[in-house]
Amino acid sequence: MRVVLSTYGSRGDVEPMAALALRLKDLGAEVRVCAPPDEEFSTRLAEAGVDLVPVGQSVRALVSGPPPAPADLPKRAAALVGQFHAAVLGAAGPGGAVVATGLFPAVAGAQAAAERLGARFVCVALQPTMLPSPHHRPFEYPMFPYPAEVTDLRELWKLNIGTMNALFGAAVNTHRAAVGLSEPDNVRDHVLTGRPWLATDPLLDPWPGPGGAEDGAGDEAWPEVVQTGAWILPDERPLPADLSAFLAAGEAPVYVGFGSMPLRDAPDAARAAVEAVRAQGRRVLLGRGWARLAEVDGAADCFVVDEVNQQALFPQVAAVVHHGGAGTTTTAARAGTPQVLVPQMVDQPYWASRVAELGIGVAHSSGRTPTAGSLAIALHLALTPRTRERAAALAAGIRTDGAERAAKLLLG
Structure with missing residues (x-):
């Protein structure tokens, strides 16, 4: 079985994928990792015996340079969607699987490729604040602050749908339409899917999940989160x-x-x-x-x-x-x-x-x-x-x- 692991982010996004790749290879899977082209990432993947399919700009160069202007964000988002769609489409295959994490537009591009190929798609969160829950607030983008008077978590997560559409909806749906895919009204929930994975330790980060009606389970479609535990890459290197x-x-x-x-x-x-x-x-x-x-x-x-x-x-x-x-x-x-x-x-x-x-x-x-x-x-x-x-x-x-x-x- 061919599995493509896809991420765009820092070492904290890439190394867990190396850990998963190592275990998948142990079970006989053919694994490729689509990730940023930074040399330190390719080195860590090579140590795990996994080849890197380089995608996009160096993350280190990106975060070490001048902060991007807000007006540049739509263009950057569209570029990531297209780059990861093309990379995953070339690396994956029908009947295989695509596992994606990292920046939202990169995940959306990987998902679009999986849809076109008919491959299984899994969206993975390496931290819980990106996943809708009646137990915590959504992550707040500085350019889209939530109204101070809104404190109800259900309302905040509904506002989050609008935030994600405003930030990424055009980039995601323009690309999806161009490759013959549907254009979801709610890009957040479409990309996260109804059953995302959470790769965090349940002791450090217990995922309570939706409870009864008091948590809003009766009037809100909270995702069914699968918590696997943290993906830890064993490191046997001696200290200098x-x-x-x-x-x-x-x-x-x-x-x-x-x-x-x-x-x-x-x-x-x-x-x-x-x-x-x-x-x-x-x-x-x-x-x-x-x-x-x-x-x-x-x-x-x-x-x-x-x-x-x-x-x-x-x-x-x-x-x-x-x-x-x-x-x-x-x-x-x-x-x-x-x-x-x-x-x-x-x-x-x-x-x-x-x-x-x-x-x-x-x-x-x-x-x-x-x-x-x-x-x-x-x-x-x-x-x-x-x-x-x-x-x-x-x-x-x-x-x-x-x-x-x-x-x-x-x-x-």
Whole structure:
């Protein structure tokens, strides 16, 4: 069976697809992954034995450049729909399956290709805020804020349909009409389908689903969400020798890294992080990432590392300070290491709130760019014995079989 996995996003979108691809190959499927052309993505896929079908512009170049003007969004959306439709159409086949996640227009393009081929289509969410539910608010696009007076979740999700149509309806339906497909009035629900998958850990992110009439189940068609567990790519790479030497040279350091977030004020963020960690009497390990965090004074208590095996690293640090991506949050939780989340966008505020609610870390609540003072307060709380004990206790409950379960569900 041929399976095409499709995504357009950062490493947090691509690596779960690599994890699923690996499990699908173990079960005998022929797998291709359509994803952005960034070299780091192709490298991770190659390590899993999966070829990349490059689609669209480099994500790193896109997010590191000037923010796009609102007037450019329709053109960008239309381009993604067309690019992913063409790529998936060329990579998939009749009787196979297409699994898509990432930016909405890319998912819509992949779905259109699956429809034309008669292939099975599965829409996957790597975080819950994109899926309609009577239990949480929809994600809010800055250019389409919801009225402050509307607080009913059912009403907000109805407004969300209009938001998604306004943002993506023309791009999606113009393309669908051009290739001979129907034009749905509600592009959100058409693309999500009535049975989307949620690839998150049920302990970190329990999906309650619609309940009885009190949740609106009687007058709202909520999707039937299938939660598989997080798709975790096993990482057996050893840590670099110089990093291992730094770890062995003293007490466990605090890791600070913002992954695929470029951070417009990165030099100030690095300086603030170093000062905040030192205020706790700890050494500092900076993850360079797309923010390009760098040493601030060359002192021996600070070490900078590039892309590294976080599964091996996080159990050896005292705390993890990060942006709040789903993958980093799950990896730190598996390690039993306290976290400080400094959310930047999209689902990251949600993960910050979950970590705080679970007591396994702290949500930085003083804006997207931490100061030495605000980060020191959060770190002080994260490094308490209570938080460490709670993080260690919860770690054993994190599932590691999500990708395997998803692969069996897809091929079963």
